[in-house]
Amino acid sequence: MDSFFIKAIGLELKTKILGATIGKPFLNTPHHLVLPLSIKNEKQYFFCSCDPSIPICYLSSQDPSLKKKDPEQTELLLKKYISGATIESVEAVDMERILVLRLTNKTRYTFSTSEKATFFLFLEMIGRHANIILTNEEKKILCALRYIPSYKNRYRQILLGEIYQYPPFLKSNPLTLTEDTFNDLLEEYDEATSIPLENYLMKKIGGFDLPLMKELCCQAQKKKDIKKLNQALWDSLKEFLDIYQKGIFSPCIISLSEGSMKLCSFPYEHIFPKSHSDLQFSSANEAALHFHEIQVQQNEISTLRSTLLQRITKRIEKTKNIIKTLEKDQQKAQDADTYRQLGDLIMANLYNIPKGSQDFEVENFYSPEKGACITIPLDPRFTPSQNAQKYYKKYTKFKNSMQFILPRLNSSKKELNHLLPLEKNILSAKELSVLSDYNKVLQERGILLKKSDKITSSHNEEKKELFKNLRHYVSADGFEILVGKNDRGNDTLTGKIAQKSDLWFHAQDVGGSHVLVRNPKRLEQIPFSTIKQAAALAAYFSKARKDTKVMIDYTFRKYISKPRGAKPGLVLISRKKSILVCPVLNI
Numbered sequence: 001m002d003s004f005f006i007k008a009i010g011l012e013l014k015t016k017i018l019g020a021t022i023g024k025p026f027l028n029t030p031h032h033l034v035l036p037l038s039i040k041n042e043k044q045y046f047f048c049s050c051d052p053s054i055p056i057c058y059l060s061s062q063d064p065s066l067k068k069k070d071p072e073q074t075e076l077l078l079k080k081y082i083s084g085a086t087i088e089s090v091e092a093v094d095m096e097r098i099l100v101l102r103l104t105n106k107t108r109y110t111f112s113t114s115e116k117a118t119f120f121l122f123l124e125m126i127g128r129h130a131n132i133i134l135t136n137e138e139k140k141i142l143c144a145l146r147y148i149p150s151y152k153n154r155y156r157q158i159l160l161g162e163i164y165q166y167p168p169f170l171k172s173n174p175l176t177l178t179e180d181t182f183n184d185l186l187e188e189y190d191e192a193t194s195i196p197l198e199n200y201l202m203k204k205i206g207g208f209d210l211p212l213m214k215e216l217c218c219q220a221q222k223k224k225d226i227k228k229l230n231q232a233l234w235d236s237l238k239e240f241l242d243i244y245q246k247g248i249f250s251p252c253i254i255s256l257s258e259g260s261m262k263l264c265s266f267p268y269e270h271i272f273p274k275s276h277s278d279l280q281f282s283s284a285n286e287a288a289l290h291f292h293e294i295q296v297q298q299n300e301i302s303t304l305r306s307t308l309l310q311r312i313t314k315r316i317e318k319t320k321n322i323i324k325t326l327e328k329d330q331q332k333a334q335d336a337d338t339y340r341q342l343g344d345l346i347m348a349n350l351y352n353i354p355k356g357s358q359d360f361e362v363e364n365f366y367s368p369e370k371g372a373c374i375t376i377p378l379d380p381r382f383t384p385s386q387n388a389q390k391y392y393k394k395y396t397k398f399k400n401s402m403q404f405i406l407p408r409l410n411s412s413k414k415e416l417n418h419l420l421p422l423e424k425n426i427l428s429a430k431e432l433s434v435l436s437d438y439n440k441v442l443q444e445r446g447i448l449l450k451k452s453d454k455i456t457s458s459h460n461e462e463k464k465e466l467f468k469n470l471r472h473y474v475s476a477d478g479f480e481i482l483v484g485k486n487d488r489g490n491d492t493l494t495g496k497i498a499q500k501s502d503l504w505f506h507a508q509d510v511g512g513s514h515v516l517v518r519n520p521k522r523l524e525q526i527p528f529s530t531i532k533q534a535a536a537l538a539a540y541f542s543k544a545r546k547d548t549k550v551m552i553d554y555t556f557r558k559y560i561s562k563p564r565g566a567k568p569g570l571v572l573i574s575r576k577k578s579i580l581v582c583p584v585l586n587i
Contacts, residue, residue: 001056001125001288003095003207004240004265008249008284009057010092010099016059016285017046022085022103025078031145033078033132034064037087047292048123048132050145054295055130056263057099057123058288077143081105081119081134088118093166094175095207095244099123126167131158139164171206174241179234186230201233207244211254211262211271216240218270251287253279253294263291297432304435308426308442312419315447319416326409329398333405336398341366342376343391346384353384360384466492471513473537475530480518483541487568490514494571500558503531505538508551508578512542514569516557532581539583550583 001009016039023036035046037059045064048057085105092099101121118137124130133144141162148158156165172181189200198214208216216236223232243249249265256262265284281287345362346353353360357378364374378387422438429435442448469489473481482497484490493514498504501522505515515538517526531554539550555576562571 002209003097005263006097007092008265011247012285013090017087020087022082024083027075050130050132052128055125056292058285074143097125135164174205174207182234215268215271251281251284253291301432311447312423316419323412330405333398333402336395339391339395343388346388350384356380475533477527477530479530481534482516484513490569498557502557504557505534505554507542508553510542510544535579535581536584539581540585545583549580552579
């Protein structure tokens with residue numbers, strides 16, 4: 001959104017949301033603020049985004065979906081100050097990408113309608129510096145969606161309690177620019193430099209982004225036959241500023257040459273040919289709403305494509321490496337006869353090879369040339385006979401491997417032939433539905449995990465982490481017995497794993513592990529042999545391990561409680577039994 005479009009949407013909002021009452025504001029994402037509005041008994045939603053990729057604002061009648069989550073501090077502060085507030089005014093800052101909403105609300109400590117507090121909501125749609133800031137009447141910052149400390153910006157801090165200041169305007173203000181000053185700027189421009197004229201003017205004059213300034217320069221270029229270029233540029237600038245000040249806009253969405261899209265307050269007829277199809281809209285709000293929907297969909301497409309390409313590229317590289325390794329093994333397997341021949345040559349010259357030799361030259365009777373010799377590498381640690389056996393083993397290994405290498409090599413090559421066209425198709429796909437189909441294909445081939453698999457995997461990891469600090473045993477009667485390894489394991493065992501019907505054990509008046517007999521069938525009576533085994537474990541994993549007899553308390557988990565704030569492993573028992581056992585590891 002450039003300053004022209006901000007002005008256009010600001011003028012429309014004046015006619016639509018003045019006098020509206022704000023409901024409870026909420027954050028759809030950390031950078032997306034939604035203000036529910038009540039306008040003449042009708043429900044509307046004012047959407048404001050300071051996401052650096054799509055800074056935008058618009059009014060919508062569609063209820064945005066809100067996932068249940070814990071409210072953030074900024075969200076709580078916004079609710080505290082502006083829930084129930086009335087929108088008194090909407091203003092666009094001249095030649096800036098900033099909208100200012102002036103709000104009034106009842107003071108916090110009285111219900112009197114005569115006592116009201118004033119707030120300002122600054123919507124800064126400034127690209128990667130986009131932000132949403134709430135201040136009081138004295139412009140003291142009450143909250144912001146993005147805080148900026150001094151180490152990030154020395155000139156303008158966005159922090160609680162700081163006085164809000166507009167971003168510094170470092171360029172010439174076109175609304176106060178005179179023709180003489182404009183000509184002075186043009187005189188400083190050197191055509192010999194590599195910077196195009198539109199880039200130079202954009203850096204010098206505020207309120208214009210590059211496409212808009214390029215449109216201005218193109219329009220002036222067509223007038224230079226009648227007027228000098230300086231005069232043509234000045235006239236075009238005045239025409240554009242006249243559109244801005246009078247608020248005569250024709251909102252549209254244009255497709256830029258690099259493939260991206262742009263919200264415009266009027267068509268750019270000189271940059272693009274007349275045949276170029278723009279999306280025309282009757283209002284700036286409608287254009288902004290449609291543009292955001294397109295951008296969100298494009299972001300989804302880009303994200304999904306990136307995910308699919310990442311996984312399929314990784315699989316392609318893996319498959320190529322497998323093929324490379326298998327081809328090396330195949331070559332070795334094809335040379336298997338060489339190892340057999342070397343073994344035969346050693347055996348034929350067994351008594352001529354000195355023990356401890358590193359190599360030995362013998363006549364190669366396998367060679368078609370008569371009298372040809374070959375030098376055979378030997379391992380000096382082994383006898384000639386043992387060296388021959390090593391070569392025979394290599395021969396057998398590589399010969400047998402052929403039956404496994406060929407099928408796997410063919411399978412890998414076949415997979416690669418399927419993956420390469422699939423990668424190309426994903427790269428060229430432009431529709432979300434097409435990418436979703438490819439996503440299913442990759443899931444079916446096991447390249448991507450299905451949602452259910454991810455949930456199962458996550459569940460297994462959580463379960464593994466839960467049982468990390470526990471020992472696991474099974475009694476003679478088939479009951480599962482769990483023993484805590486440390487205080488954390490004791491807390492996990494008693495507080496998170498144990499069910500009401502499980503039987504709990506602990507050494508009496510002595511530090512030690514919690515022991516649990518799992519009782520999934522909810523039996524009223526656990527076999528006594530299992531009780532003795534669990535009690536012996538509780539004695540063994542206690543500080544009384546060296547005693548000949550240890551008293552063990554046991555009870556059902558439903559009679560165990562943990563005091564608030566108690567140390568790890570500390571519990572209270574309301575009803576118990578005791579048994580005297582020897583501390584032995586009897587399982």
